[in-house]
Amino acid sequence: MTDKIFVGRRKNAVARVYLRSGSGKVTVNDKDFEVYFPLKELSENLKLPFIATETVGKYDVFANTAGGGISGQSNAIRLGISRALESINPEFRPALKSGGLLKRDPRMVERKKYGQKKARKRFQFSKR
Secondary structure (H helix, E strand, C coil): CCCCCEEEEECCEEEEEEEEECCCCEEECCEEHHHHCCCHHHHHHHHHHHHHHCCCCCEEEEEEEECCCHHHHHHHHHHHHHHHHHHHCHHHHHHHHHCCCCCCCCCCCCCCCCCCCCCCCCCCCCCC
């Protein structure tokens, strides 16, 4: 339906999402989404924008994703789908917004500090 590319991000994962009117087929990196995301929660996560806007089975999704882990990639694709649906029909915005599907999750991994074991964990203190 659209020739636009919609980008979704989460942690270090980036997803480029293409939406086309069709039968509801979702393809991630040239694989079926249920093969790419074996965990049920992650594959259900991709369906949330369609459930919120009541457009299940009306659009085909083609997503290319890279970086991060599968959880971050799933959330990045979800954001891309939400942005695409909003651009197709601006009336979907309230439903997507109330579900928290248009918000980019800003949480990132905190960097490791020098003189420490990890970002916040320190080496054991010894008084003597």
